[in-house]
Amino acid sequence: MYKGEADWSLIAEVKNNPRMRIPVFGNGDIDSPEKAVEYKNRYGVDGVMIGRASIGYPWIFREIKHYIKTGTQLEGPTVAERVIACREHLLMSIKWKGPKLGITEMKRHYTNYFKGISHFKDYRTKLVTTSELDEVLEILNYIEAHQEEFILVNN
């Protein structure tokens, strides 16, 4: 999506300007709870924002909150939670953009929603090859109802 690395030193410069009286939030390249905390502390900002890492993985926010509170990693979402979020995203996408574009644009998100599930490839292929809402929902419902058949290899 973007190449290169975000330069947080400029954000720190703004934050550390003695005339700065408003909160400064930093963003760019935050993709884990550890990095969120590390960057917030290292650059002295009041908060961090997250873009790309939350696309298809909205659980990053609760994982960061948990890490700040406890210093430990929260378990990743279950397969069913992933389906529920993905289905809601799909339905909102259709509501916002209409069925054709809504279903098509959703295809780029399945990889992220179901990242780390072993042997998911065939389901992903089915999800991206159909353009019928009923079929997409049927596949998602199947995954949700049979979540014990799917093994999460990493989160």
Ligand SMILES: Cc1cc2nc3c(=O)[nH]c(=O)nc-3n(C[C@H](O)[C@H](O)[C@H](O)COP(=O)(O)O)c2cc1C
């Ligand atoms: C899908 C998408 C849309 C974005 N739209 C805008 C935008 O309209 N204006 C803007 O200033 N930045 C936009 N950005 C940049 C983000 O606000 C953010 O600065 C950038 O993604 C770096 O943060 P990240 O590494 O957490 O993704 C967009 C980023 C993404 C991924």
